[in-house]
Amino acid sequence: MTASTFEQVRSIASDIFGLPLDKITPESSPETIETWDSIQHLNLVLAIEEKFGLQLEPEDIERMKNIGAVSAMVEKLQSAPR
Amino acid sequence: MTEMSEPTSNPAPGQRNPPNLRTDIDSLIVQGSFDPASRRLAELWRRDPAPATASFVTSRLEQLRDKLPLTKFKLAILRSFTVEPIVPLLRAEAFAYGIDLEVHVGDFNTYVQDLLDGESSLYRFAPNALVLAVRTDQAAPELWRDFADASPEPAQHAAERVVKSYEQWIDVFRKQSQAALIIHSLEQPAVPSLGVLDNQSDAGQSGLIRHINHELRRVAAGFHGAYILDYDALVARHGHEQWHDERKWLTARLPIAAGHLLHMAREWMRYIVPLSGRTSKVLVTDLDNTLWGGIIGEDGMAGIKIGPEYPGAAYQSLQRALLDLSRKGILLAVCSKNNLDDAMEAIEKHPGMLLRPNHFAAVRINWTDKAQNLREIAEELNVGIDSLAFIDDNPFEREQVRASLPEVTVLDLPQNPLEYAAAVRNCPVFERLTLSTEDQQRTEMYVAQRQRAGAEQKFQSKEDFFRFLEQEAELAPVSPLTLARVSQLTQKTNQFNLTTRRYSEAQIADMAKLPDWKIFSIKVRDRFGDHGLVGVAMTHDAGEQCEVDTFLLSCRVIGRTVETALLAHLAETASRRGRKRLIGYFIPTKKNAPARDFYQQHGFTHQESNGTGTLWTFDLETSTLRCPDWIKLQT
Numbered sequence: 001m002t003a004s005t006f007e008q009v010r011s012i013a014s015d016i017f018g019l020p021l022d023k024i025t026p027e028s029s030p031e032t033i034e035t036w037d038s039i040q041h042l043n044l045v046l047a048i049e050e051k052f053g054l055q056l057e058p059e060d061i062e063r064m065k066n067i068g069a070v071s072a073m074v075e076k077l078q079s080a081p082r
Numbered sequence: 083m084t085e086m087s088e089p090t091s092n093p094a095p096g097q098r099n100p101p102n103l104r105t106d107i108d109s110l111i112v113q114g115s116f117d118p119a120s121r122r123l124a125e126l127w128r129r130d131p132a133p134a135t136a137s138f139v140t141s142r143l144e145q146l147r148d149k150l151p152l153t154k155f156k157l158a159i160l161r162s163f164t165v166e167p168i169v170p171l172l173r174a175e176a177f178a179y180g181i182d183l184e185v186h187v188g189d190f191n192t193y194v195q196d197l198l199d200g201e202s203s204l205y206r207f208a209p210n211a212l213v214l215a216v217r218t219d220q221a222a223p224e225l226w227r228d229f230a231d232a233s234p235e236p237a238q239h240a241a242e243r244v245v246k247s248y249e250q251w252i253d254v255f256r257k258q259s260q261a262a263l264i265i266h267s268l269e270q271p272a273v274p275s276l277g278v279l280d281n282q283s284d285a286g287q288s289g290l291i292r293h294i295n296h297e298l299r300r301v302a303a304g305f306h307g308a309y310i311l312d313y314d315a316l317v318a319r320h321g322h323e324q325w326h327d328e329r330k331w332l333t334a335r336l337p338i339a340a341g342h343l344l345h346m347a348r349e350w351m352r353y354i355v356p357l358s359g360r361t362s363k364v365l366v367t368d369l370d371n372t373l374w375g376g377i378i379g380e381d382g383m384a385g386i387k388i389g390p391e392y393p394g395a396a397y398q399s400l401q402r403a404l405l406d407l408s409r410k411g412i413l414l415a416v417c418s419k420n421n422l423d424d425a426m427e428a429i430e431k432h433p434g435m436l437l438r439p440n441h442f443a444a445v446r447i448n449w450t451d452k453a454q455n456l457r458e459i460a461e462e463l464n465v466g467i468d469s470l471a472f473i474d475d476n477p478f479e480r481e482q483v484r485a486s487l488p489e490v491t492v493l494d495l496p497q498n499p500l501e502y503a504a505a506v507r508n509c510p511v512f513e514r515l516t517l518s519t520e521d522q523q524r525t526e527m528y529v530a531q532r533q534r535a536g537a538e539q540k541f542q543s544k545e546d547f548f549r550f551l552e553q554e555a556e557l558a559p560v561s562p563l564t565l566a567r568v569s570q571l572t573q574k575t576n577q578f579n580l581t582t583r584r585y586s587e588a589q590i591a592d593m594a595k596l597p598d599w600k601i602f603s604i605k606v607r608d609r610f611g612d613h614g615l616v617g618v619a620m621t622h623d624a625g626e627q628c629e630v631d632t633f634l635l636s637c638r639v640i641g642r643t644v645e646t647a648l649l650a651h652l653a654e655t656a657s658r659r660g661r662k663r664l665i666g667y668f669i670p671t672k673k674n675a676p677a678r679d680f681y682q683q684h685g686f687t688h689q690e691s692n693g694t695g696t697l698w699t700f701d702l703e704t705s706t707l708r709c710p711d712w713i714k715l716q717t
Contacts, residue, residue, distance in 0.1 A: 009516060010480075011134070015134035015137045016133075016134055018137065018141050020537055022556050028102040039166055039167075041132060041591045042164075042166070042167055042336070043137065043170075045340075046133045046167050046340040046343065047132065047133040047134040047137075047340075049340035049341070050132050050133050050134075050340045050341055050343075051134065055327065055329065055339070055340075055366060056329070057329060058329055058332075058333050060220075061333070066273040
């Protein structure tokens with residue numbers, strides 16, 4: 001995972017979950033972020049799709065267990081367009 | 083913080099997420115600088131209207147909403163699909179137009195119960211407007227997936243049943259609530275169940291859905307404040323296949339793709355902005371590189387680009403969009419840094435121009451700064467600064483206006499002139515939900531007003547000018563035809579209004595039935611045009627005296643002696659009924675100073691001042707009031 005993708009994902013997560021940037025780490029997950037509920041998960045998915053011009057499959061969405069996994073997924077999808 | 087230190091908000095294309103804006107906003111909020119914080123927040127949203135930004139904007143809006151002069155508006159949404167991710171986008175967009183939007187979302191598919199049950203959370207929320215967003219699959223399942231199973235007869239019945247249900251829902255809602263109702267039309271399937279066979283009959287899937295949508299328009303037109311949102315046209319505008327996201331539909335009941343959620347929010351805004359009164363009444367336009375390509379002062383008549391061929395055609399498209407606004411009663415005005423003669427020659431004579439001098443209600447072509455010119459235009463047209471919208475290709479001019487006049491709606495014209503017209507057509511401040519005949523004639527009225535002002539300067543004496551005007555006034559008792567306008571004038575008129583008493587249509591209709599009350603309206607026209615119904619007087623007789631209860635004139639005609647004609651008519655008719663005195667109050671307000679000396683100037687004697695105001699009296703037995711002989715009076 002490159003720094004620039006992670007920074008962009010982190011900035012989105014900071015907006016969506018209402019937390020300062022430095023509180024978002026690759027390990028941040030629904031367990032560590034109180035506001036990460038199902039509605040905010042959908043908002044995160046939509047923000048990622050809009051920002052990176054992607055359309056995520058249900059399986060991709062399942063894999064979004066923490067912010068690090070989200071960044072890795074975005075990079076994979078960007079490098080291998082379907 | 084001074085305005086000079088504000089960063090320029092003309093980002094290079096692609097740079098849409100300035101890193102420091104968010105931190106700036108947060109520190110401005112901490113410092114208590116709420117207005118600058120609000121301006122930066124709106125700027126952030128304009129630059130990057132994305133879902134993540136919407137979350138940031140709405141969370142900061144929570145901290146600012148009580149400290150800013152925002153218009154509060156409550157919107158309820160009853161729905162058959164997931165709308166939750168659209169709500170932050172909608173609230174951020176509303177904020178950018180000065181609206182603090184509170185949103186109530188009903189549960190999935192409970193719209194029928196919510197509408198029918200007067201105790202439901204919908205009615206407890208007391209919305210200003212309700213969006214009824216039901217998709218075809220829910221409203222008419224027989225016409226959606228299962229269409230191929232249905233025989234033609236049940237499908238026809240289903241269509242009729244759908245229309246009847248909507249009619250019943252609107253009716254029930256109208257009995258419970260005065261809120262505006264915005265009804266989504268039903269969308270067509272991207273591909274009908276029977277393929278091209280469907281196109282061969284009116285009773286096919288798409289034919290029946292089209293029939294329902296047609297009927298919904300008719301049904302909605304029968305109710306006050308019920309409006310159709312053409313959801314099918316919205317989807318078509320962006321393309322069925324782009325708009326729809328089957329994955330999200332099947333996993334989260336969200337049928338709209340991430341990139342189009344903003345377009346749904348913006349379509350709702352086209353209704354919310356006019357319903358909340360945040361519309362613009364005037365569009366002020368720049369000239370060079372906005373209304374035509376090139377610079378008239380340098381390129382000359384032959385060099386500027388405006389005409390039916392590209393690139394002039396792009397500017398003609400914008401002019402056509404402005405003409406359409408003008409037909410909706412939105413006034414057009416020019417504000418341009420140019421030599422007046424150069425620019426006027428192009429507007430008057432260039433063969434490619436669609437807009438001509440008579441389309442503009444006010445013109446400021448000079449080298450003064452634009453903020454000052456905009457202030458003058460608002461004053462000349464007698465509207466608030468917040469009623470102005472401004473278009474200019476130059477980002478520097480736009481920022482200067484934003485910084486000095488934050489109340490003005492400044493449109494961000496795209497870089498490419500081909501996109502100018504769409505930017506204007508998509509801006510919700512120009513939407514109107516109803517149109518009166520007065521709206522349609524508004525530009526002509528203002529242009530005539532400018533001609534009058536021009537003529538006035540040519541006359542040595544006021545009296546010569548009045549004679550030249552050839553005014554005709556028509557006085558008549560209030561009638562069912564004029565009742566609405568008479569009531570509207572008592573509600574709206576602030577300046578030349580002696581008592582500022584507000585009356586509803588029902589109150590005026592009741593008073594008109596009483597024998598001792600007289601209610602007159604006055605219509606005025608002159609050589610330049612028709613002013614329409616511009617004045618109201620109401621009197622009631624008590625013993626020997628006749629008291630003027632209400633006396634008002636629209637500011638369009640004050641100072642042209644029409645007020646004298648109206649007062650003389652009151653005196654004459656009162657005298658004919660045997661009254662001995664005409665009396666009336668002047669009740670001062672913050673705005674009615676223009677009417678303060680009215681009774682004194684017409685020979686009334688000051689009788690007393692009390693808690694109500696000053697009372698004036700006129701002896702009808704010893705004195706007479708004459709209608710000026712330059713006004714032709716019809717009664």
